[in-house]
Amino acid sequence: MMQHLNVEPEELLAAARPQNIPTFEQFMPLVRDAAPPASRVIYHAYWNTIVTCWGTRRLHEPTPRDVDELYEHVRAIAQRRRNHADGGSAVHHTYYALQRVYRLAVDQGILSSRQDLMARVPKPRKVKSRRHALSPQLYQEIVQTAVRTGHDPRLDSLLLRFHLETAARTGGALGLLLQDLDPDRLLITLREKGTLRFQPVSRTLMQALLDLAEERGVSARTSPLLRFPDGRPLTRRRYQRMWDRVGKHVKAVEELSISTHWLRHTTLTWVERNFGTAVAIAYAGHSQWNLWRGSTTIYVKASLEEVATALQVLTGERHPLALVGSWTVEADDVHPLQEAER
Template sequence: MKINVVPRRNARGGRSAGEHLIAALRCLYRHAEDARLIDPADNPATKVATPRRLPSTRRAVADTRLAEINHVAATTGNDPALDSLILRLHTETACRRGGALALRPQDLDPDQCLVFLREKGETVRWQPVSPTLMTHLRHHADQRHAPREGQLLRYTDGRPITTRRYDHLWTRIGKHLPWVATQQISTHWLRHTTLTWVERNFGYAVARAYAGHTSQHNDAGTTTTYVRANIHEVAAAVATLTGEPHPLA
């Protein structure tokens, strides 16, 4: 699997492909155990070590660099308003692409400036946002006729966007900012940027809540069971980040 993997610019020698293969085989043999086709002691998959995952190359983007990214998005392309809104949404909420694409008009709470995010692993959370972002999200939904229960982010003709919009956005930004293409900056870098800032200024507990992390697996320690931030503390971080008062802060 590692030898035959398709090489990409960010390839790491097929480590991820090997890891996925072992995970898939372990799943297969686990089903065989459950069906009593093999004895647990005879399961060969448990004897194969999982490849150690390498540290991510993503990191927080500097303020000046982030300003350059936003400037290019707002001054180029066929829909600068949409691209600017996408970047602002991810920068404020630190949400993943799936969370932004799943956002619906009915997920907006303008009175308390909250958005309901649904992300991977079926996790859900109410995330505070600035009044400015809330205003633009509502305006975008109204202007592009997004159904209340349908996807919020849409093109000018009313079609819902897909992950391809993200790909085209970063490709375009990379053409204007060569360092974006060289370092393969993506939307997930914005998540790193915001959460790093929150952790440095408001501590680990608030950053963890801001990110929507709930799993105890690979966590910083058992202390996190007792040290948890609430939505008001997250709102305070948003208020400081954006420089706007928040109703829950």
């Protein structure tokens, strides 16, 4: 009979004992304990919201319609940051936060796979990014404003140069350690989104990083390199304050919600146009080929030397790992660092 109905015995047992299924309030501590540290940071606020809204409900009770209503609630209370997209990012994070809850419940046998709510909820559409490459003129205005209006102009200038040259994410900069600098080969080690890669840098940037470390008392090789003047490690809030400050003086920064990620976009756009998709993907440190599909991509991954070559042309400074030869770029496609050298 059960085979005819396509029902498993454990599903009947679970349905017969709904009182044994925990509430969200009871189950959430287990979800937090099972999550990796990075995920706890990302989803902490969203798990709190789920408990606030559904705390006394049992895991099997919400419906897809309830999830839609939760999305609207999250969208309404989403913190309005400069780069917000009408709560779209908050909705995406809520989806993944719920997915972790139900995945653990199924793995522990608390719910059957048929009771997995998120298996019936489609993934929200990703909000289209409004970012684009910054013009050399706008970048220079940003740098000049940051240096003129801040209390730590040296750090402001270094952060902007670091992210524009390396196309590193904010997390990559915050995770940079003194031991990650290789002055001989002009390489730094970046840790981003669970990946690790070597990124070529110019001698100018390498020296600026070494000088900052010495000035701010970074001596232990495993210590964070980027620090406040008083020696405290940098935080994401330091970036937010810088962009908020610049936005009060540069109209485009405020209107477009320009952030550090725009610098990454600027450099990767230039690399892709002048050195191709393979080099741009390697420069970005992407672990997967998001732009191409098919088996051909297995054979066209760019080397570290090719990335160093792109950097050499971009900065106008000789890099020890760059390939021997000459390269030309489009006359009308000038990178902000090239404009600064003119």
